[in-house]
Amino acid sequence: MRPASRLLPLLALAIACPAIAQRASDRVDPAPTAADWQAIARLPDWSGTWSPDIVDQNAQIRTNPTPWKPDIQRQVDHWTAEEAAGRPKGLLIDCLPHGTPTFILITHNALEILFSPGRVTILGESDGNRLRRIHTDGRAMPADPDPSFHGYSVGHWDGSTLVVDTKGILPQVYLAVSEAVGIPNNGDMRVKERIHLVDPDTLAFDLEIDAPRVLTRPWKTTRLYHRKRQRSHEIVEGVCRQGDFRDATDARGNAIFAPAYQQDGNILPAPNEK
């Protein structure tokens, strides 16, 4: 068989099955080497559980307010007044992820940070969906990543600071200052972060949030997390939607989750429940 004719069956297959043709450009990452793992040992120690500094979160919002555009500020003022009047908007009660950067900005739950070759992974408590993958293998930011809640993140180490760039964030993801006050970023948001220790047990996320559809300028703000090593602080599973259900038993005696009666994010006794 001549070389060209040898390729014919492959070509026919590629035409018939575009996915196979696409794989020709699908880069295969080599297995990590011992040297790759040793390199991780030289990174700063970010082990343990990191709890947000909620006092500082609130101080940041007061002293370094979000530079909302005037029309957006009017919406923010509305939701702020609604909360003050006892009618808070439940931004997160649908249990969809906070997304980037709101997860880092307003969470009241701890997070942990895992290093592996070519990756930094941030896992948050209380929702299985607080999960950020930061690629540190030198790849370039894709031109047009598929939109997602946490966006597409690439990072690199600048000394002992992790520098992260994130884009491809869904336009519906809130830029929030609390659980009751936030505005969808409405698209084109890009977040740059410098994550570094400011003392042995305090980690700072220096954020620069460029959300041109809702902000007048990129917003620079910092969030602090304090390290805990006690086992009582280890992160436990917390499935957000589990709270939408109550324990029940079906007709066959099986343990099941039955939808809970709720309104406005409040789990309530059902109207006919005594």
Next chain:
Amino acid sequence: MTSATKPSPMPPRFRRLLAVALVLAVPAMPLAAHHSFAMFDPGRPMTFQATVKTLQWTAPHAILWVQAGPVGGYDAGLWSLELPTSPGNLSKMGWSRTVLKPGDKVVVDINPMRDGRRAGQFKKARIVATGKVLGIGTIPGTQPPK
């Protein structure tokens, strides 16, 4: 009814120890980890005796379900009392899923829902049989180390 006080069978010293160890009764600040608590009315605090149905130990907020007789303008019935945060954070405050058991008689302090439904923001519970007080503090670790 506003309270129900049975003499506690537990020695006062042990009660004090428990109160310190478990607690908890630090002045409550809003700690919503998932949503605002502005739907509850801090201007109409209530205290009443109830019987624990279950402590729903689930994220994002644990919920204490209690049965109560008529109280204030409310009919007798089941109440959902929302704790301010997740089992993960409550564990750091000394809570566990077995700290309140079905059938326990408790005196609860709550802020009721503004719209009159039988639901409220949990603030504190005292177990009648033991005198043990379960409250809500700040989430340890979320503040700067002392």
